[in-house]
Amino acid sequence: MTPSVTRTRIKFCGLTRPADIDRAVALGVDALGFVMWPQSRRSVTPETLATLAAQVPAFVTRVGLFVDQSAEFIEQCLPHLDLIQFHGEESAAFCEQFGRPWIKALRMRDGLDLHDAATIYGGAQALLLDAYRPGVPGGTGETFDWSRIPATLAKPVILAGGLTADNIAKAVNDVAPYAVDVSGGIEASPGVKKADSMAAFVRHVAQADIR
Secondary structure, three states, rough: OOOOOOOEEEOOOOOHHOOOOOOOOHHOOHHHHHEEEEEEOOOOOOHHHHHHHHHOOOOOOEEEEEEOOHHHHHHHHHHHHOOOEEOOOOHHHHOOOOOOEEEEEEEEEOOHHHHHHHHOOOOOEOOOEEEEOOOOOOOEEEEEEEEHHOOOOOOOEEEEEOOOOOOHHHHHHOOOOOOOEEEEHHHOOEEEOOOOHHHHHHHEEEEEHHO
């Protein structure tokens, strides 16, 4: 029997350097994330975002990550973004006001009902599921119990949280997400990606996609 092939989309997040963008694009990564929340060690300014986003070619999605930030600041960044990622406690109404495709990140705290969340954030293109640590909106480098993700959900799932080249094949096999999102798992230090880790991550996703 010929193996079936699905394709898990890949997002590299926390890009801060032109060389890392070029490497990610060469590897065929689908989306590049730019952290616009200033308290992150991977954050970039709107000015840096403009420079980095300008070198991203067509058909690679430029994603801006925001955490409970003002509509005015988000509007300032929008000319350089294709997709907005809301990683705080934003309401659905807030997320929808920008007239731009968006995804909602959810931290997998105890008691979170993903079916309810998929209804509440019905306008989202996908739900990004990340590990929960009190007071930390993301980038914890920690995984969560993937069995908590329902087999069927009204929204595509983007899996995040502690993913590396070592565990990504199991993650893809266990969860079968629409996409995966990695940041610290491909880094030498916050915001500085490692070429070999980037390549290994993409390779292991591709291998896991052949089922």
